[in-house]
Amino acid sequence: MRQPFPHPLNLDTGLVEMSHGAGGRAMAQLINQVFVAAFDNPLLGQGNDQARLPMPAGRLVVTTDGYVITPRVFPGGDIGSLAVHGTVNDVAMAGAVPLYLTAGFVLEEGLPLADLVAIVRSMARAAREAGVSVVTGDTKVVERGGCDGLFITTTGVGVITDDRLDLSGDKARPGDLILVSGTLGDHGVAVMSQRETLTFETPILSDSAALHDLVADMVEAVPEIRAMRDPTRGGLAATLNELAQQSGVGMAIREADIPLKPAVRGACELLGLDPLTVANEGKLLAICPPERAEALLEAMRAHPLGHEAAVIGRVVQDPDCFVQMETRLGGRRIVDWLAGEQLPRIC
């Protein structure tokens, strides 16, 4: 067969050009040398505009998420690994096994190909570690100034194989307990300190991680879990308020029980951030019937990504759907949604 690309791309010093999005030879070459090379798997290798996917029996789950984070590389991850973890986690929060990802890229003309390759390889590594395949994708190129370097949109496909599971945000009931899988605020503070070039005695790393394996252990141990959600943008405060609204209940949490790294607490004080509204990318919140909470906590703590899990409060009856917190000093305050914006471009 004729060699279709006589001049290979220079992945060390080359730049993204408009032709890389034009549907011609240059685009085919970028797809082959950068994307197919990194994401290497038989489904992607089919070379069609769509992937045909073998699926185990069960209920199909689909989710989508865009990633526009700046800076693209941050302590503990980059936009590529984040684009895998975030979407894998949204699939897993339904109690589903993540299987496949699709990836849509918007690239800015002039982006160094070396930067693109590094991010795509990081995505591929994160996908491999999470046991998912990137099965189809798309690349668009916009003129210099038309976007900020690189945006990624990933869609995740998974399946709920256990018939007993029925997790949904509208299932919280008064009396249920609220658990988190570990310390809060690490991702947002890590990104923010990178932006502000703050240095701390103990470096703060993003918690960006794929939670599907922790979730598998949790639903195996306690299939009665009512709901799970990962507190990303808007942090714990937004997630609790969303769940309270969806279920028509109130939430009562205790500040003293919320796991927080001392360095994150310090950075939040310094930066004027409320750790409850800071994004996480490797943590989850679970709501479960009180009689099953101990078993669930045990399953979480037995997993490396859940060893600092804690019960932080309980679901209460409240027609106003308020989220209330007992403070360290013994007072009470309302935990509201973030009203404006605190940290833009955090995911």
Place this chain on the structure above:
Amino acid sequence: MRQPFPHPLNLDTGLVEMSHGAGGRAMAQLINQVFVAAFDNPLLGQGNDQARLPMPAGRLVVTTDGYVITPRVFPGGDIGSLAVHGTVNDVAMAGAVPLYLTAGFVLEEGLPLADLVAIVRSMARAAREAGVSVVTGDTKVVERGGCDGLFITTTGVGVITDDRLDLSGDKARPGDLILVSGTLGDHGVAVMSQRETLTFETPILSDSAALHDLVADMVEAVPEIRAMRDPTRGGLAATLNELAQQSGVGMAIREADIPLKPAVRGACELLGLDPLTVANEGKLLAICPPERAEALLEAMRAHPLGHEAAVIGRVVQDPDCFVQMETRLGGRRIVDWLAGEQLPRIC
């Protein structure tokens, strides 16, 4: 229940703000008043970060595509309807029935909410007409200048319900015939003339359309179709070269048989464009065994989106995988991939 949004968004004069992407109350409000309102369906209304999807039996098909077209509104469509049609078509090209879409938005701070609403409503209308539901989505907001107004990434999910179908780009065999469903180049020329504010005696409209219904008729009549593909970016030239490479064959087409509107031909001459490399958004190319071509052509012509369908050439043996064209003047030329870029931001 407490009313969570005391001040409704002003959809007439309001602008997209950074807070609309921050995960807090403003984002929840935008999602409710703009996206959920337009895409209204029970699956989206679940309000979780992922959708659980009922699926008929069959083979799952997934595809993804980003849309960055400028201008956002063009003769015959807009970025919203295009984001539905393009992705529905990529699902349909596998012979699948499109069922669900996910939609990821990247919005620029300062985008008028009225523009966003118009586009989202156009998407919703196109989805309704195509019989697909937008079941989950995501919104990110970047600072003014961080993107060019609005980018949309849609992922399509469908199912191949007919066991006899096995369409793929690697299945073209020497002797097969090549069909197109109608006139070529309409979309690219419509967008280009809008950009250059050219006016023609006959206005040229984009052909943007959902082809799933035409495809259903085609595979019903001729399940032996080898491959289908929609010639979008890179046009017919890119699609034929892709299929030739994938199947390890050559292609021989006849210029005189390629359907082309006189106005498109004229505009291409004026603008110095090759109609074979101009994007289409409502046309498909099909490859089928010669003995079934007549039945296929008949099925295509019986459908409103295929009444100008034509056989334009055949698959030939060629270890070099060249695409050749017999010109109107009786000569022959190689139809190569677009080498550089002709029309950026066309989809």
